[in-house]
Amino acid sequence: MSTIDYNAERYWEDVSIGEELPGFSVELDSTAMVLQVSGSQDWNLVHHDIEFARDSGMQGIFYNTGWTTGMLGRLLTDWAGQSGWVEKLNFQMRGMNGAGAVVRAHAKVTDKRIEDSRALIDLDIFLENDQVGITTPGKATVRLPYRLNESIQT
Amino acid sequence: MSNIHPLDYDLETVRHEWIGKLISQSSGRYPVEYDPIRRHCHMVGDLNPAFLDPVAAKAGPYGAVISPPSMLPTYFASGGPWPPKERDNNDSDGALFTFGVPTPGDRGINMEVAWEFLEPIRVGDVLRLELRIADIFKKPIKLDPHAIWIVVETSFMNQHDAVVAKWRNTMLVHRSPEQVTKDAQRESGESHSGGDA
Numbered sequence: 001m002s003t004i005d006y007n008a009e010r011y012w013e014d015v016s017i018g019e020e021l022p023g024f025s026v027e028l029d030s031t032a033m034v035l036q037v038s039g040s041q042d043w044n045l046v047h048h049d050i051e052f053a054r055d056s057g058m059q060g061i062f063y064n065t066g067w068t069t070g071m072l073g074r075l076l077t078d079w080a081g082q083s084g085w086v087e088k089l090n091f092q093m094r095g096m097n098g099a100g101a102v103v104r105a106h107a108k109v110t111d112k113r114i115e116d117s118r119a120l121i122d123l124d125i126f127l128e129n130d131q132v133g134i135t136t137p138g139k140a141t142v143r144l145p146y147r148l149n150e151s152i153q154t
Numbered sequence: 155m156s157n158i159h160p161l162d163y164d165l166e167t168v169r170h171e172w173i174g175k176l177i178s179q180s181s182g183r184y185p186v187e188y189d190p191i192r193r194h195c196h197m198v199g200d201l202n203p204a205f206l207d208p209v210a211a212k213a214g215p216y217g218a219v220i221s222p223p224s225m226l227p228t229y230f231a232s233g234g235p236w237p238p239k240e241r242d243n244n245d246s247d248g249a250l251f252t253f254g255v256p257t258p259g260d261r262g263i264n265m266e267v268a269w270e271f272l273e274p275i276r277v278g279d280v281l282r283l284e285l286r287i288a289d290i291f292k293k294p295i296k297l298d299p300h301a302i303w304i305v306v307e308t309s310f311m312n313q314h315d316a317v318v319a320k321w322r323n324t325m326l327v328h329r330s331p332e333q334v335t336k337d338a339q340r341e342s343g344e345s346h347s348g349g350d351a
Contacts, residue, residue, distance in 0.1 A: 002201045006201075006203050006204065006210075007214075024199070026199060035196060035197045036197055038193050038196075038197065039193045039194045039197025039198070040194070040197065041229055044262070046263075055330055055331075055332070056261045056328075056330055057297045057330060064264075065225060065264040065267060065323075066194075066224070066225040067197060067198065069224050069225045069269070070194055070195075070197055070200070070222070070225070073200075073222050073224050074195075074198045074202075074222070077200070077202055077204075077222060077223065078200075078202070082204070082214060082215060085271070086223040086271055087270065087271060087272075088269065088270055088271075089223055089267075089268075089269045090266075090267065090268040090269070091267055092266045093263075093264055093265055
C-alpha cells in the first residue's frame with residue numbers, strides 16, 4: 001500500500017529548485033497491458049493487438065496516450081499535496097513503452113515563481129524505460145499553497 | 155480511412171480546407187462518474203483519495219471526488235463507453251481517428267500532448283467539448299516519407315459554461331509498411347513513364 005500522506009499539504013516555500021520528486025515505477029506485464037486499455041478506454045489496436053502493431057511497422061504493442069498522461073499526472077499529484085493543483089502538463093512521446101519494460105516516472109523542480117498571486121512550481125518530467133531510456137520528456141507547472149497567503153487571510 | 159496515394163495528395167488544398175475547422179461540438183453521454191475515474195487510477199496505481207474516496211474527498215479542498223490530471227475530460231465530454239453513441243450533427247466522418255482530415259495513411263501515433271487544467275472537474279459535472287484543427291503538415295518519419303501530422307486544439311466546458319481544461323494534441327498519420335511498398339510501385343512506374351515522355 002502507499003506510504004504517501006494524501007492529506008498533507010506541500011507549501012511553495014518548502015520546495016527548492018533542483019529538488020527531485022520521489023516518483024514511482026511500473027512493470028509493464030500483461031495485467032498492466034489490459035489495465036491501460038480498461039483505464040483509458042482507448043481501443044486502438046496498436047495498443048493491444050501485437051499482430052496489428054507489427055503490421056503497422058512497430059516492434060510490438062506500445063502503451064497509449066491515456067496511460068502516459070495518467071502516469072505523469074500521478075507523478076505530480078502524489079507529490080503536490082492535498083491543495084496542490086496541476087495547471088499545465090506537456091510531454092512528447094519520443095519513444096515507446098512496450099511489454100516487459102519497467103517504466104519509472106520521475107521529475108525535477110526547475111523553477112519557482114509567483115505569477116498573478118499564484119505560487120507556481122515548474123518541473124521537468126520524464127517517463128524512463130529500463131530498455132530504451134527516456135521515452136517521454138515533458139514539462140509541468142504545479143500551483144501550491146503558500147504560507148504568506150495563509151497569514152494574510154487569517 | 156482514405157488511403158490516398160501520395161501522388162494524388164494535395165497538402166495545400168487539405169490545409170486550406172481543414173485548418174481552423176470546427177470538427178466536433180460533442181457533449182458527454184453521461185455526467186462525470188466515479189467508476190471511469192477509478193479505472194483510470196487503477197491503470198497507473200494511483201491511490202489518491204481525492205479521486206477515489208467520496209467521504210475523504212468531501213472533506214477535502216474541492217468538496218467532492220474530482221478527475222485527476224489526465225485524458226479523462228476527453229472521455230467525459232464525448233461519446234463515452236460502448237455501445238457507440240450516435241454522432242452529434244456537428245461531428246464529421248472519421249472524427250475518432252484523423253478527425254476526418256484526408257491522409258495517405260491509416261495508422262496513427264500520438265506524438266505531443268499539452269494540457270491546461272483550469273478548474274476542478276467534479277463527479278456529477280456535465281462536460282462538453284469543442285475541437286478544432288489547428289495545423290496540418292507533412293514531416294517524414296523512418297516508416298513513411300509521406301507521414302502527415304495533425305494538430306488539434308480542444309476546449310472543455312462544464313454545465314456552467316466554465317472552461318475547465320484545454321488540450322492541444324499532435325498526431326502523426328502514417329502508412330503501413332505494406333501500403334508504402336504498394337504505393338512505391340506506382341511512384342516508380344510514374345517516374346519511369348515520366349522519363350520516357
